[in-house]
Amino acid sequence: MTSKVTSTVTSEMLTTLLKRGPVDPLQVRPLLQQEQEEIANAFHQGTPAKTLIRRRSETIDELLQTLWQQQIGPHCQQCALIAVGGYGRQELHPHSDIDLLILAESEDEAINNAIGSFVTLLWDLGLQIGHSVRSIQSCIDEGQQDVTIATNLLEARLLVGSEAYFNQLQHATQQDDFWASGPFFIAKRNEQQARLSKYNDTAYNLEPNIKEGPGGLRDIQNILWVTHRHFGSDGLKELVEHHFLTQSECAELDAGRERLWEIRFALHLIAGRAEERLLFEHQPELAQQFGHIDNENGRGIEGFMHSYFRIIRGLSRLNEMLLQLFEEQLLTPPEQREPHPIDAHFGRRSGYLTLLQPDALEQNPGLALTLFQKLQTEPNLKGVTAETIRQLRNNRQRIAEHYQQTPEARRTFSSLFCCGTGLTHTLRRMNRYSLLGTYLPEFEKIIGLMQHDLFHAYTVDEHTLFVVRNLRRLTVSEHYEELPHLSDLIIQLKHPEQLYIAGLFHDIAKGRGGNHSQLGVAVVQAFCKHHQIEQESADEIAWLVEQHLQMSTFAQRRDIDDPDEIEVFAQIVGKQSRLDMLYLLTTADIRATNKTLWNHFKSALLTKLYNATTALLSRPELEIDYGEETRQQALEQLIAQEMNPTAIGIFWEGLGDDYFQKHDAEEICWHTTEILNHTPRPLICFHKKSHQGGSEILIYHKDQQFLFAILVHTLEALHLDIQAARINTTQNSHALDIFTVLDQNGKTLSDPELLQRIEQQLRSEISEPTLIHQPITFRRSRHQKHFHNKGRVIFRQDERKQQTVLEVHTTDRPGLLSTLCQTFMACNIRIHAAKITTLGERAEDIFWVTHQDNTPLSDEEIEGHIAPYIRKTLQA
Template sequence: MTDTLFTEAYFAESLKDPQPIAAFKSAIASENEQLKLRFKPSQSPTDLLSEKAGFIDHLLSACWTHFLADEADHQALIATGGYGRSELFPFSDIDILIVLNQEFTDKIQDSLSAFSNFLWDIGLKPGLRTCFTSECVAFALQDQTIFTSLLEMRLISGNADLFETLSKQIINTQLWSSERFFLAKMNEQEQRYSKFHDTAYNLEPNIKEGPGGLRDIQVISWVFKHHYNAHSLRELIKYGFLPRSEYDSLVAARDILWRLRFALHCLTNRCEDRLLFDHQREMAVMFGYTDKEGNPDVEQFMQFFFKTVVDIERLNEMLLQLLNERLITNHETLTPTPITANFSAIAGYLEVSHDEVFQNHPLALLEIFLLLQQSPSLKGIRASTIRLIRKSLGLIDDDFRHNKQANRLFIEILRQPRGITHQLKRMNRYGVLAAYLPDFANIVARMQYDLFHIYTVDEHTLFVIRNLRRFALDKHSKELPFCNNIFLLTPKPDVLYISALFHDIAKGRGGDHSSLGEKIALDFCRQHSLSRQDSKLIAWLVRNHLLMSMTAQRKDISDPEVIHNFALQVGSIEYLNYLYLLTVADIRATNPSLWNTWKDALLKDLYVATHRALHRGLQNPVARSERIKETRKEAHRELTKLGISKNAISTSWQHLSGDYFLRYSADEIAWHTIAIAASTEEELPLVLLRPQTQRGSAEIFVYTRNEAQIFSICTATLDHLGLTILDARIITTEDQYVLNSFQVLEQSGEAINDLYREIHICDTLRQGLINKKANSSKNIHKQSRQARHFPIETSVTFLDNPLSKHTTIELITTDRAGLLSTIGKAFTKLDIHLHDAKITTIGSRAEDMFYVTDQNCQPIVDAQEQARMSATILRYLSDKQ
């Protein structure tokens, strides 16, 4: 620690100041500022952590002596946790324990209260516990977290005998045996991992608590130190847990996380352990990263972080396994049981039969994972063999990759009935997957900086394969039964897994990753001697893995022409089955929170309609007129059953165009018709709500006389009510009435399931239409904090389709509250007629399609007029209205 003005004597003198609180606050601020100035992102902050702990020692010692006066030497002031280790970051919590002697008086109580209050007044926010020695031991016996914090306690001031007495009792292994403590920490780690979905690859990772974070290193330290009464992690070398090189790697990784955490504290001026979007760009710059072509600075920085935590996660796995063997496993079970010539089982883990196995038989680097799949009783790979795998990765060279036996082994792993996901994850964690597939190495720890992809590309890829595997398993059949049923129709699941493995493999290379990935996938198929038919299917799936989701979300799948064109692209029911399963697995692995009943139903509807078209025959497509006729007939039959007269039906339908019967189902048409037939002109506008449709969303239906602001008023009101608009259908009758329907969900993604909420929505929307303005109450539809960090350049594109009777406007922009309302206002200003809207939101990105005409219902094709419209829309979106 460097010389500092802030000694214990300094603080003792400051307590005599007329305004001691201000003096202490000033000293704390000054110390933190000095730490910031001296911190260098490229250098270890070890000395700075120790210095901050020493600074707090001096401060507390002075306060302790001052407030407790004569009693200070009879009690013990003890640092615990990170403070006990002398690892204090600029804004770390200060955990302290006060141990009292048995002569406790009211005077001491008053003194302790004054001491504690002063610490809070100067802004320290101490985590303070006060107890007698016996109480402290009892607490530690009951709660392993308290016991853990006491393992690293350190006397700051006061009675050394009390401290020593407590130390001896805490060290006593009868309090917490090594085995019991180890199991408690394993359970704690398992629960901690589950909070982060068992992956270190989160968009906003936690440096301290996340998998592969600082807590993983601390768990090793606590278990090891408790059992061996060790003073530092360096003794892992002494006791044979780590060779010097791996110990150095562990310390280097810890040092990186220390530097990151220290930088975060400096950047935020608070105890912040999360790498939030708010800070990632600044951190990237702070750590010296700069943009490179196709590789932004922040993505490089996050890749650096993710590779660090994966190393820690792997070392944590190895060390805890070794500790488990030493502390818990019956040593009789450590006798090797031969499995093959190259491998034995030891305590349920695979171990090489000798250290030269991989050198002599390089293909064993793949065989070991196949063996794990074929032996479900095995728990994993023994730590010493994991270490050997890591050392042997260089053996996986071009000769290895082109070895036909190696190729057969890899394909065999993908064709096993169990363990595919687990073993691929292991292969990735140990570096085998990246070594065997060099193209995969490019996506390891690669982050996609948006709100749609919440995992790194390699982790996302493995999640896709996991999702596909779940479709095959009975125990998961209730999650998505439709997918499980289709999976049974796919004769070659390994084709799906290979397609998933390669679908995003060209991410980060620039260009279209789908077409680039197709070439990589084809090369893989040729190398691995897959049949021409399978190779063709895999390459097609990789190239078209976004086709189904884009069609479902961006096109009108009620239109037979859209279905026919999609069916032409797919070509066969076999291809449709594979594409559907890959699409669902992909979306759910991209961001599980974005998957909802609406997307599920949308994709299912597209599948069913396409399946019907393919079954009917591509040479015999359904004509629009035929579909319209069928729907009218079915709706008429349904209404007649419900007692609606033919005259009422005819009157309600007389001014409706064929588009209406094309775009709505018979069930929806019956619902609309009953309401319209029962309404008078004076009762308009008519606003209805069905809380649960076949697609899992709520449908809000509006029927009224046509006016320019209706779309804007509806969307603004629904937005004010905190509803997410998934789809909008706009139908205008020949006699100028509008039938608008909106598919909506609550902002949380849930359906509307409260009757009073339904009534409030309908009343509010109807009142807005009557008053010709949206509700001006506070907007409860809030943009997420993260979305502010992903501004998307707004673009307005006019899509040409000479055969269409509408002009299609494609809008890409940042999703935000009031977006559709603003668009509606722009359309009103432009005096154009909106016929339909297709709403697509991907993370923070809105990709919306609007089908418009001029007031004479003619397409708008004039280039100058389109330019004027584009400028107006952009102006409205840029204004803060």
């Protein structure tokens, strides 16, 4: 029996009060609150969380025991009050639920009423309880049907009441016909797999769940539950005695659990509730409490999360190893536990790869890479045996020294990228067992490294491996329909290994300060030289690392309808093979950044840039007039539809050359057909799913001052997400504006009622603007409230168009585009085109603008009052 922890003044006062007689909730609640405050103060003064969670449990024990005696009275031995779950383990964090089981065999009305009064009193005291009232038989019946109930009963602890009932329950739940060790293990393993799948099987989400996430407290507890069921004990030391853990592994598991307890305890105090997620808004205070402050090496938050991810990576590895040992002991017949040799060094055991000798890596560290090579070429292997994982762990230093000195190791590692299958799984396994960072010390630096923003949803190492996965996925026939054009492209590459290596190294220099793309070049060049990669291939890989952001940046920030801009991009890539690989890498990179970043619009944007650049690279010697070429294609299509050539010509005369460069033939046909076939003005029509990657809204109406601002305000008020806007003004003073939009779920528009509502609202606002001077009111998300980016205004002059390009970088928020348009109105600025980009919590919007008389803005007036006014508006 473990001794009680030291009581406090408040707990002694509480004890005294309880002894006086019937409890008055108005007197007890303040004392319970005061006890919570004392526990919090003790924590901040350095008392370990493991002491305090035990102390809180004992305080609640005493309270419940006294209340039970007072409320249940003469019926006390006809029922029992039992602590279960975390409370049963005496692990009550500041806001943990108090889980109770009330055993009651009798259906006597007086007993039931007494139990009801007892539970009501607990609620009146402000205790967060979870409770059930069951007979012993119903506990057994329900526990046999539900492993969660069975697990709770494993942790049952008698608080007060009938000891005979409790012992009877304990005896029943310990029998094999309740839950035998094997089926219990399978159920808990399946339960864990289902739980972890909710987190994409990665511990490295940027708001991880400390309790339920991979490597979290639930994973540790899962091991202890299986241990309890199989060995009849629930301590980590028993795993050492049964040779499931070494002393050092047990110490790591115990230290990891205690560290997670510390963080969870602090998290509950900061959040003021039972919050189990390390939410962005809590991370700064957590970082500060655990000694991580901003310095020249980075933000304190990122340092804190880096250390957290390191802990749970180690715990995940130990969890995997222990579950595998239990699987072998509980599910594998003894005759199948001997390995079947594959060669002189490796064998297969129960579907896992194993080293045949217990000191194999000590004698020959080079076998570590050979092991992963075999895993890659043998897809039927489920993984590595626990003993082999332990060898990898214990010989890391020896393996690292071998890697640095041996050409054979470098050849083996290089061969992984040339194998037709299994690259992603192999790299993930190497990372899981800490061998990828051992082999590539530069990769070790990005393991668990996070960026405190909403744009990057994963740590740098997880993101990197997702990029490689996305590239490899394009080669798998089952996934061909996802991105068929890109799958066709990657299959045609002569040296796809160049792309995979670039994917592995593209973010290798993150977290060092400076331009990580440029810093990464030196790292990957050294790798290529060290691995004797041919200079031509090395140059291609280094170029991809250096330029890996170029295509997405160009597509989102430049006017890719402008042939001059396409020519600039073509000069950057230089040749088709580089364009192909950059297109593939860019797509894989965006799709691996976060789930919401990739959409139809971004896909269409990259495809448009790729196709335009391909056309230019294939005919560099020709002076192509894209506008004229597009005009002829559109005319042929319209004549084929029996449209009047004369009417087409008259309409087109009023459109400038820019119009035929901004739009392709299909779009021009759509615009022309709709405008010539409809007389009511304003004309509003929809292309529900265009190749631009969203739904397009065409608006054609006599131009009026600030029409664009009116349209933007109306669309945003309807909760539409504007992706891009192309603005045309005809010679007869009509506005021909096209908006590419998505709904608030990032989907194209399909609801007929919504389309009708959009059309009606636009017509109404064009005729008589009412919304333009009203602020758009949306609830900002939790994330939007937390992140604040200082507004930046960047400008340059577009000499060819005689327009000023204004870039506005700020925190994204609902109604931002409307706010900017109103600001431009106040400055008497005319908008000619807009590109809207959202990167997590950041908005980077670009506008091509002039004065109302179509003259560009001067640098002096931008710097003097326009840019300051925009910044002031954004900060309001």
